[in-house]
Amino acid sequence: MAATRKQTRSRAAPDVMFKVEGLTKVYRTGELDIHALSGVDLTLYEGELAVLLGPSGSGKSTLLNILGGLDTATAGHAWFRGDEITALSERELTQFRRNHVGFVFQFYNLIPSLSARENVALVTEISTNPMAPDEALELVGLDHRLDHFPAQLSGGEQQRVAIARAIAKRPEVLLCDEPTGALDSKTGVRVLETLTSVNEELGTTTAIITHNAAIKDIAHRVFYFSDGRITKTDVNKRRVTPDKVHW
Amino acid sequence: MSVLDKKLLRDVKRLWAQALAIAMVMAAGVATLILGVGAYRSLDETRSAYYERYNFGDIFATVRRAPEGLKQRILEIPGVSAAETRIVKFALLDIEGMAEPATGMAMSIPDYRQANLNRRYLRSGRFPEPDSTGEVTVNENFALAHGFGIGSTFKAVLNGNKRTLSIVGIALSPEFIYAVGPGDLIPDPRRFGIMWMSENALAAIFDLEGAFNSVVVKLLRKTDQAEAIKQLDDILERYGGTGAYGRKDQLSHAFLDAELKGLAAMSRVTPPIFLLVSAFLINMTLSRLIALEREQIGLLKAIGYRRLTIGMHYIKLILIISAVGIVIGSVAGTWLGQGLTILYADFFHFPFLIFRRNPDLYVIAAAISGAAAVAGGVRAVYHALTLPPAVAMSPPAPTQYAHLGIERLASLKIYSHLTMMALRHTLRWPVRSGLTILGISLSGAVLIMALFTLDSIEFMIDTIFFQSDRQDATLNFNDERPIRIMQAVQQLPGVLTAEPYRTVAVRIHNGHLNRKLTITGKPPDTDLSRVLDLELRPVTLPETGLVLSEKVAQILKARRGDLVWVEVLEGRRGLKRVPVTEISQSYLGLSVFMNLDALNKMLEESPLVSGAHISYDDARTDALYKEIKRTPEISGIAIQSASLAKFRETVAKNIYIMTTVYIGLSLIIAFGVVYNSARIQLSERAREFASLRVLGFTRGEVSRVLLTELGLLVALSIPLGWLIGYGFAWAVIRGFENDLYRVPFIIENGTYATASFIVLASAAISAAIVRRRIDRLDMVRALKTRE
DSSP states (O other), X not given: OHHHHHXXXXXXXXXXXXXXXXXXXXXXXXXXXXXXEEXXXXXXXXXXXXXXXXXXXXXXXXXXXXXXXXXXXXXXXXXXXXXXXXXXXXXXXXXXHHHHEEEEETTOOOOTTSOHHHHHHHHHTTOXXXXXXXXXXXXXTOTTOTTOOGGGSOHHHHHHHHHHHHHTTOOSEEEEESTTTTSOHHHHHHHHHHHHHHHHHHOOEEEEEESOGGGGGGSSEEEEEETTEEEEEEEOSSOOOGGGOOO | OOHHHHHHHHHHHHTHHHHHHHHHHHHHHHHHHHHHHHHHHHHHHHHHHHHHHTTOOSEEEEEEEEETTHHHXXXXXXXXXXXXXXXXXXXXXXXXXXXXXXEEEEEEEOSSSOOSSSOOEEEEEOOOOTTOSSEEEEEHHHHHHHTOOTTOEEEEEETTEEEEEEEEEEEEOGGGSSOOOTTOSSOOTTTEEEEEEEHHHHHHHTTOTTEEEEEEEEEOTTXXXXXXXXXXXXXXXXXXXXXXXXXXXXXXXHXXXXXXXXXXXXXXXXXXXXXXXXXXXXXXXXXXXXXXXXXXXXXXXXXXXOHHHHHHHHHHHHHHHHHHHHHHHHHHHHHHHHHHHHHHHHHHTOSSOOOOOOHHHXXXXXXXXXXHHHHHHHHHHHHHHHSOHHHHHSOOOOOOOOOOSOGGGGGGTSSOHHHHHHHHHHHHSHHHHHHHHHHHHHHHHHHHHHHHHHHHHHHHHIIIIIIIBOOSEEEEEEEEEETTHHHHHHHSTTEEEEEEEEEEEEEEEETTEEEEEEEEXXXXXXXXXXXXXXXXXXXXXXXXXXXXXXXXXXXXXXXXXXXXEEEEOSTTOEEEEEEEEEEEEOSBSOEEEEEHHHHHHHTTSSOEEEEEEEEEOGGGHHHHHHHHHHOTTEEEEEEHHHHHHHHHHHHIIIIIHHHHHHHHHHHHHHHHHHHHHHHHHHHHTHHHHHHHHHTTOOHHHHHHHHHHHHHHHHHHHHHHHHHHHHHHHHHHHHHHOOSSBOOOOOOXXXXXXXHHHHHHHHHHHHHHHHHHHHHTOOHHHHHHSOO
């Protein structure tokens, strides 16, 4: 897939990164079926920064988890660059995550026993074409905190280490689930700046889940979720930079 | 039912595997205590009741021939409440269908009256009619071994004449609970039997009318036994008394006592170890289990539950787990204990069995285990309860870790970051890691303790049967015989080598210490029956002086070069000053050796021998046995191969069963420690492992972190386990030591290896189970739920 990427880069029109058709996810808990996703259709393009907006339980996380290979669909299909990820085995999903996807979560999920640099190196060790851990941390503005352990970092700093860890392998997609959810506004803006700069500088397709409507203005497109469906899609004519966002 | 109680039941259901693992370890602790101590108490009680009901004597003595009238004088000794005189003689038995000769002990029972002392319990039939020379009552084991019933017959050589004896009764006696034949190590009822016969009949056969050659005395309580023995010796001296001895030295009692002491030692040493291990394990796992409930505890507090209510909720969880463990342990312990008691009782043949119910044991075991569990839980509950609810509910701050100083080696690629995670985590919690190592090592140690006895016994067998007593058989003469009898022995069919020996009853004095013993005289350089020094090299018996076995030297506090007094208790008697010239190794009995010539010279007698050690041609065994059965001078034969086979069989019965039980228990512990620490690790770090999975690490790679940690702890626990196991084994050996035998302290490398292998295997199994849980780790949920 790395070879395909180089070819597609040179083209003028953006390539399709993800294509989703009729994606459905049903959780069976006892007698009750919960429809987390009810036939979602969606296309994400290369280099795009998309915001997925909606109340909790609307299905956005479920979609992101399936796109990232963390979960499987009940029905429907999803393709990544023409490869159907809904048809991949557990082993292939692991490889898919390892090679193509970066994740950022609300609660950072850093390994407490590894320093910032090592948390990043953890990923670069198993990647084919990674950047140096120091470089990734420099990109998120943490080149002065390389040897600190998570316990010695603030929440915002921990989240930026998580972003550095996610981008260090030069993933084609970056999937962020409430990346600012646990942060105050000022720190959250700093994290968003990091995400947009990664999106611009590396061309990484980025999908950000949030229920914070203020964030939607930084995206190319905004998808509104409700009851397991996409109810509306907006294209931002004029994007704003994160420093203009407040909440 | 309150909501909290519902939660409790569901928690138990959710945690059932871990709860059961903890409960099983607890059960192991409880079971060992009940098993070991219970069996000991039951047997001890049974023995006491047996002695009491059948009036077992306190002092025993043999004489050459003493007039019956002496009995009155014996009864006049202060403190003597009863005395029974009797005739006891060895006889060679010729039993149909049995090639080798057996040995019988003919013992008189009074005619026309009930015996006062050492009464027999009649299992079936009756006692011989007065004056009947053809009727015998035999001991039960002997009858069982030959399939004898009432009316069965066999032949015995009594005072040189072969007679056919008819069995009229089968009985048990407190005097022969452990009926071991002359020259044997272990009872072999096929080759040794007790024959009770009419006193008048035996007196007629052995020309002992109006006389006796054995006496049993019962003392009043609080009588000075040593003084009574001394007075008895004074009376019997001129009738060829070889020195009276107390119950402590009575063969059956001494062996039984040694067995019971061994059991007691085992039950003193092992249950505390198991209880300690289980207490520690419960403490460790429960405290960590409850630490995981931190958030829920915070929530309950936030809703408004009182601390006490929440505390009790978790204490109840601990109590449920403890109750399960205690119940399983009590049931298993009682069951195993009864099994063990029956096993021992079968071996010893008691007429009845008293199972001691031991409520105190159950209370003690339950209290120790329960207290350990509650203590472990309370600490963690208290810790969680003291946090303000808001803090308790929010995820704990990331743990502080430190650099190890080996990070610079990262460029060498000798370890990965996954390994680093494992290392740092292990070192971050040194106490916890240390305790886990200790826990696992204790299971290894317990295994070594259970397994090493086989090494020691194998070593003992090798030393006794293949280094020291290498003869094929030992012949006992019915009296001391001139040394020229050896020519006749040499002439027996198939005999290749024959070595004479002589035994003399003596009392050896060193300062204020003294001990009644037998000196064995042998030719200086024997090839069959050899004396071994402390390094187990054969000793050439010096021309003068005594060779004391290590244990005798220890009892008498005698060293090489010391001069001791030998009080001869036979023949012309007398007191001789003799040097100790050598200390020998001996695992059996209290042996003292002397050069045969020197012994005869010391006794101022013409050369006499008591028996011979022989080796023979296997092809001519039948002819040899036939000839021995025809030889009136031979009163008994001990066959080494039969002894060894019986020894192994008995060891197999007793030790293997005990060992199997302990191995089972150690397995539970090893598994319990490893499984619980792995499971808790997994719960504590589910989020971390899920993150790794999200980052694209495979199941194998993620498992590696946990397995590396476990592997590290297990690896470190192994040498520690060896060390602790060595200590435990030493404690057990010390408990086993007695006058009859000393088990050498030998732990073969193979035992260390086996113990470690078993620990590794059970660690691997528990790791595999936990590994499956890592495989099923729900990434999404683990990342969504806050710690």
